[in-house]
Amino acid sequence: MTAHKARKTARPAGKDQAGAQLRALICPQSDPPPKPDTETAPAHPHENLDRTVRATAARLTGGVSPHAFIEAWSDWALHMARSPGRQLELIEHAQENVFKLTNYLLNIDDAAEPPFAPKAHDHRFAHAGWNRAPFEIWAQGFLAAQDWWNYATDHLRGLQPDDADRTRFMMRQMLDLMSPSNFPALNPEIIEATVQTRGRNLSEGAVHFARDFLHTMTQAHIPAPPGYQVGKDLACTPGEVVFRNDLFELIQYAPKGGTVQAEPILIVPAWIMKYYILDLSPRNSMVKYLVEQGFTVFVISWCNPTAEQAELSLEDYRKHGVMEALNAIDAIVPGEKVQAVGYCLGGTILAIAAATMARDGDDRLASITLMAAQVDFAEAGELLLFLDESQVAFLEDMMWDQGYLDRPQMARAFATIRAEDLIYSRAVRRYFLGQEDAPTDMGVWYADTTRMPARMHSEYLRGLFLENRLSAGRFAVEGQVIALKDIRAPMFVVGTEADHIAPWKSVYKTKLFTDNDLTFVLTNRGHNGGILSEPGHPGRHYRISPRPAGALYVGPDAWLARHAPRQGSWWGEWSQWLTDNSRGKADVPAMGAPEKGYAPIAAAPGAYIHQT
Structure with missing residues (x-):
């Protein structure tokens, strides 16, 4: 087993060279060459003073640049x-x-x-x-x-x-x-x-406020309530960790039945939150559903990075994450292609990995599923309101100081997009009505936030959000530009109607930048609720249509008008699509491959899911 150790460099030198490292990662060879070393020397110490002042201001404003809003x-x-x-x-x-x-x-x-x-x-x-x-x-x-x-x-x-x-x-x-x-x-x-409680609601609300204020100040970890324990009630599908490096654990789930579909499934979740949104409760676990449908399922469980991993890059997540997981699956299920699934930011890095593999002649992917994942960021919704040069520089200074984007700083950005519901309505319930938040599986997951490494997040904001390099044909991996149009494996792309993180029209644009066989699904609800749409869930509907390879592009509004909603869950359509892209049934593979260095390490959900 190989291990990837992210290094942390000294602040004055390593941090100030991040821009040059970023250009080396994502700039095509046709871009102007980097400046001479004499021009990229460590900055004057006074610049570190400036960055420290800006980092302090950024923490006070939650990473929001006052200059951008004044402008x-x-x-x-x-x-x-x-x-x-x-x-x-x-x-x-x-x-x-x-x-x-x-x-x-x-x-x-x-x-x-x-x-x-x-x-x-x-x-x-x-x-x-x-x-x-x-x-x-x-x-x-x-x-x-x-x-x-x-x-x-x-x-x-x-x-x-x-x-x-x-x-x-x-x-x-x-x-x-x-x-x-x-x-x-x-x-x-x-x-x-x-009147009804004779003021008890206000006294109980005051207790809630004091408790929340203390937690905000200390950022102490709050244990999950009874009935929502991770590894027991949530993330409880049986399996084994069969590979671990410093970046992720690879979980292989125990199959059901004597045979499975020949091609295994690899799920690449976002590292902005923990993976178990896709293995939540037994009633709505996507992992459990796939296992019961007769698939061999592998899932990446990312680490929760610390300041020591500030230099983790997007390339690390591709090379030491997605590609390392594919290498492990090759050893455990030899000779079979992989049906790859990416969710949110995990879908973006999967698309980057798939385009790189296509460029390099690596045909190990049988199919690609992108769920609420963007490859073009020109219409990325209200999150773009937080991003311009001033905003990104402000965030970079804050991350330069602490080594990562912290959990509350990230959560506030998402909450302000729906402030009337996620901030003020909740505050009224807790502090004036004295009501406790009813525990839910998704609520526990949502509170179990993670950090984002400084370098990776800077590359993500600049290279993808700010400069939109991936769909513009200016994103390079290992010194060469990649193109989404090179991907030939069939795609299944899912957008959600009420998504304010990855708006469905932005997700739909995957069709604009690819030429392969592609099936697009639009389901109701939001970024998480639309994906967790298990069969039997009330109030669910979806629209679906295939696009043959080489077909003409149809805009999102025209597509919406042509396809009526179907009642029920889209999971059944997806399962059938995965089956159609499989070569048929095969014997159940062993758990891990000890003789090849992939012996089971621990029972699922592993250790990284518990990192706080």
Whole structure:
């Protein structure tokens, strides 16, 4: 067994050379050559002082660059100031909103529809008390203001679209903070609970707040509640760890029955969270489902990197992660191709690995499944609001100081995208209604966050998000550019309708940059819920269609209009597709291959899943 040891270099030299290392990794040979060594010498010590100051500021702001947001406000305000016609539009829109609101409140009728309604995912005003005066006035007034600001921050001629979107995002955060639902004296649900419990809800909420505040300050690990123990109740599909290096453990799952499909499955999960989202509870475990369908399943369980692994790179995750796992499977199931599956960021690195293998003539992949994974980042949703040169540099300074992007820093970025639900509604429930969060398998997984190595995250943000090199044909591996169009193995690509991390239209663009046989599935729910769509789950539907190799491209809106939803889970379609891409049944392989250096090390789910 080989082991990969990530090194940590001294801060002044190693960290300041990260940019040069990144160019060597992802720049094509046709790019300008790197500057001479004399120009890439360690920076003046005073620059380290600057980076330390910026890193401190970044921790206070959660990694959000104040400069980027000030620039967005300035751009919006200056363009608005020289647009008198647009100003008149806003005045007229404000008058219309006031008229609608006044007319409704003066003619309140149980049958009348309120003029303003919250978004589908906004549940702050769902309580029946918001339909009575005076609470209805406050709710409608807030929604009217929200509607006006959405209109005011719409795109404007000459205004950078990113600045318009960023200004809208910031205004939404400010409005969410000022929502009447956040104030006990204005929220009928809180008032009702306070009267019914004689204030016990507020005292219990104070206890919750003190507990959460202490946890936020200490970042102490919170054990999973009873009934949700990892390795016992969650991530409990039987298997063995058959390979381990410093980056990941490879788990082989025990088969069901006397035969299996000949081609084994390798699942490459994202390392932004732990792998067991795909082996959650027995009722919704994708791993368990695949095993029961007669597949030999392997899963990568990534380590939770520390400051000592700050120099782990994207290339490390490809070479010492995906490729090392494929080498192990070759030894355990010799002579068989692999059906590779990638989820989220794991799907992106799998696509990079597959394109590299295609370029190098490595045909070990029988098929490729990408679930909620992007290969093009031009339409990556609201996460792009956090990314420009200023933002990335700000994050890099913070990671340069601590060696990684920490868990709460990453979680806050995702939470602010749906702040009304993930931050404020939860705060009202816990601190004013005194309600404990009901434990769920996904809630336990979501709280079990991981860190991101500094170098890898910088490469990911710059090379993929910021510069979109993979789909632009400018992403190089081992000094040579790779192309997604080189991939010939059939693909099964899954997007989810309500995904705010990997928007489905961005996932759909995999069809634009490939020419192989590809089946696209669009399922309902979000980034995690849409993937965990086991058979029998109520309220699930999906759309599906194959695209033959070489077919003409059809845009996402046209595709959506042509394909009606089908009720049920997409897992059955996927299982049949995997079976169709298999050569048939074969004998069950042994667990590991001790004679080749892949002896079982420990029972699943292994040790890395427990790293905090």
